[in-house]
Amino acid sequence: MPILLKRLTAVDAALLANIGPDVFDEPVQPDRLARYLAAPGHLMVLAFDGDLVVGQCTGVVHHHPDKVSELYVDEVGTASSHLRQGIASTLLEALFAWGRELGCEEAWLGTELDNTAANGLYRKFNGAEDTMKYYEFDLR
Numbered sequence: 001m002p003i004l005l006k007r008l009t010a011v012d013a014a015l016l017a018n019i020g021p022d023v024f025d026e027p028v029q030p031d032r033l034a035r036y037l038a039a040p041g042h043l044m045v046l047a048f049d050g051d052l053v054v055g056q057c058t059g060v061v062h063h064h065p066d067k068v069s070e071l072y073v074d075e076v077g078t079a080s081s082h083l084r085q086g087i088a089s090t091l092l093e094a095l096f097a098w099g100r101e102l103g104c105e106e107a108w109l110g111t112e113l114d115n116t117a118a119n120g121l122y123r124k125f126n127g128a129e130d131t132m133k134y135y136e137f138d139l140r
Contacts, residue, residue, distance in 0.1 A: 003054065003087060005094050008044040010037040015046065019053045020079030041102075043071075045094045047078075047087050054079040057091035061102050071099030073109035076118070088121050 006015065013033050036042050041062075047055030058074045073095060078087045099107055109127075111118040123129075 003082075003085070003090070004048045005090065006046050006048065007094070007098060008037055008046060010034065013037060015048075016053060018051050020049075020081055022080040023053055023056050023077045024075075025077070043095060043098055045091050045098070047082075047091055049082065052079075054082040055087040055091050057088075057095045059095050059099060059107075061099065061104060068105035069103045071095070071102075071104040071107040073107055076121070083117075089124065092121070092125065 006012070008015065013030065016028050016033065019028065036058075037044065041060055043059045043061070045057045046053050055076075055078045057076045060072045060074055061069060062072055063069050073092070076088050076092060078085075078091075096107060109122070111122065
């Protein structure tokens, strides 16, 4: 059975009822999913093998007063049962296309230095590596 892609909207939340292993970092919370999908500029593309979600790619469109609009690629995940089948590449291509449709001229993301698979994927797309310091802030 071929892998099918779907762009999610706020009415599609029920499609995440059957998720493969390791597609998301943590269990999907329905209230968080609804908020995410309802927010303008929040994008989610899912990959399906039948009714099983085997991949996901999310992004956020950023509009700036002084720079071109850009797509921040927030997450890319593939089920551990479906690795090395081109799903992440296909998802990223679909998210980039959606970003272009929405007027984005650039895309960016961050990943861990030791994440060999992710770094290989992003190099395949001719992503320009940059040196950057990453900070997290607890807002609780």
